[in-house]
Amino acid sequence: MTALAALVAAAVGGAILFVPASRVPRSSGPLACEAYVWQRRWGEETARAVREHGPALARLVVLVAEVGWQGGRRQVARTALDHAALASTGKPLGLALRIGPCPGPSGPGDAPETTEFLAALAAGLLEEAAGCGLRAAELQVDFDCAVSKLDGYRVWVEAIRDRIAPAPVTITVLPSWLDRRGFGRLVAAAAGFVLQVHSLERPAAPGAPLVLCDPASAARWVERAARFGAPFRVALPTYGYRVAFAADGKLLCLSAEGEEPLWPEGAAVREARADPAALAGLVALWTRDRPANLAAAIWYRLPVRSDVLNWRWTTLAAVMAGREPRPALAVEARRPERCLLEVDLVNGGEEDLALERAVSVRWKGASLLAGDVVSGMEWIDAGPGEVLLRPAAGPTRGRIFPGERRPVGWLRFREEADVEVELAASIR
DSSP states (O other), X not given: OOHXXXXXXXXXXXEXXXXXXXGSXXXXXXXXXXXXXXXXXXXXXXXXXXXXXXXXXXXXXXXXXXEEEXXXXXXXXXXXXXXXXXXXXXXXXEEEEEEOOOSOOOSTTSOHHHHHHHHHXXXXXXXXXXXXXXXXXXXXXXXXXXXXXXHHHHHHHHHHHHHHTTSOEEEEEOXXXXXXXXXXXXXXXXXXXXXXXXXXXXXXXXXXXXXXXXXXXXXXHHHHHHTTOSOEEEEEEOOEEEEEXXXXXXXXXXXXXXXXXXXXXXXXXXXXXXXXXXXXXXXXXXXXXXXXXXXXXXXXXXXXXXXXXXXXXXXXXXXXXXXXXXXXXXXXXXXXXXXXXXXXXXXXXXXXXXXXXXXXXXXXXSOEEEEEEOTTEEEEEEETTEEEEEEOOSSOOOEEOTTOEEEEEEEEESSOOEEEEEEEXXXX
């Protein structure tokens, strides 16, 4: 531990000693980027994402086990990893141990059997990884500890640290911990920490703002975290949530990645998504100037092609470079056979786009025999020789991802027609 880190980890009468903001060393230049792989069940698409995109990242941190308590009994859920895919990246690997809500820890004398269990589990996870040909560069402990129990949590961290040495143990921390007694002692027990600046609070009303990461708050928290002197990373979001409200305004549920629930009739469904432009601005800010002990941004989570609410890789790649992803939505008409016109929306940009644009189709010199819509669109007769293909109303309209070509409708004419297609105005 450096003299500076030792100084800020000390406490006088329980008060944390901070480095003055003016004395925090600064740095600039490209910010290293890492990503979490947090799937509990891997499939071929997760393994493919690791193989394809892992080499472009400084590190992957992979969820390997989660400890929970049910009815007072401890349970452990393990992740079956694709070790070959992880090894193929050639990059350092972090192993993440998630600890779910639990009664403790209260302090140094609290539940020593739990402390011993966690230390033994951590050591076993490292041994298993090594036995599969993987060298872990860290064991990361993810635990949303109550702010009143940070000293008790430190006992767990110290026990894990001592058991797995010389492998480093790092911890995730929340912004609400930064001004709490015990935080300096907690981070001094670890080799570093990850500051999580993203979350979704339960909205109070259907119209309340939905924000996963406020850039101004994130920048402020990073500066505050830097004053503890320890090396740290900042965790940033790529994901999204669906938030459903009943007709009376009562919150029904928050729904993350996975199959979309069947909403009751009259439900109002909104989506809260990570904002690429806002987060690119943060990366650009830290590229120009940042605390020297901010080592990297770690993105939650690595994009997988089957994700619906998560970014695609093209979006994350642009944001990691500190630039706003380029939008490029176009409409194209195809003629697979005589007198048949098929209409597609094409996303040639770098970010996914909500289906909020109608398509205008106009023709001359022919009679329309038939036509229909697909992909959740609706057919609107706009007058002689014109129709609108418009996204249908519903709880969620869906999105079109970068590189995706989506059919939206077709028209069959009696004769060959002179047809124009174009994007109409937003339907918001």
